[in-house]
Amino acid sequence: MSNIEQTLSIIKPDAVERNLIENIKSIFTSNNLNIKETKKIHLTKEEAAEFYSVHQSKPFYDNLCSYLSSGPIVVMILEGENAVLSNRKLMGATDPKNAEKNTIRKLYGISIDKNSVHGSDSVDNAKKEINFFFKN
Ligand code: UDP
Ligand code: MG
Numbered sequence: 001m002s003n004i005e006q007t008l009s010i011i012k013p014d015a016v017e018r019n020l021i022e023n024i025k026s027i028f029t030s031n032n033l034n035i036k037e038t039k040k041i042h043l044t045k046e047e048a049a050e051f052y053s054v055h056q057s058k059p060f061y062d063n064l065c066s067y068l069s070s071g072p073i074v075v076m077i078l079e080g081e082n083a084v085l086s087n088r089k090l091m092g093a094t095d096p097k098n099a100e101k102n103t104i105r106k107l108y109g110i111s112i113d114k115n116s117v118h119g120s121d122s123v124d125n126a127k128k129e130i131n132f133f134f135k136n
Contacts, residue, residue: 005083006036008129010118013071016040020108021074024117027104031090033078037134045069051132060113067113075133084126087119 011024048068055061078087092103096115099106109115120126
């Protein structure tokens with residue numbers, strides 16, 4: 001049975017800064033994730049804090065919000081078969097050191113905070129995150 005989903009992907013400032021946008025997009029499209037929407041934006045720290053509010057009790061929250069708002073990012077809606085899990089597999093583990101070979105974070109991540117991409121972790125969160133960036 002087919003299970004077409006949508007998920008939210010973000011190319012984080014470290015990857016935008018290193019001109020990796022097209023490399024990362026081509027990993028998605030060559031793995032059957034279609035890019036339905038894409039835009040480049042620069043969040044304020046307040047917007048980053050709202051986006052990552054689920055992490056507000058974590059010790060890394062303040063750094064995370066400063067970092068996500070430190071430069072332009074690219075936000076995308078990806079669509080395809082099992083898109084949420086498929087994107088998480090292509091991303092690799094949160095810490096690039098632990099990410100599997102050929103994953104985006106293994107290829108391009110610098111450190112646990114500068115790990116190049118964000119991806120929704122469930123269908124429910126994907127809906128919320130897509131709505132955060134693409135509500136009209
Ligand atoms: N993060 C961090 N330090 C940590 C754990 C996470 O800076 O010890 C950052 C990291 O950039 C990660 C983000 O916080 O991508 C969100 O954390 P989460 O556990 O949701 O990881 P993800 O879903 O991005 O793999
Ligand atoms: Mg997460």
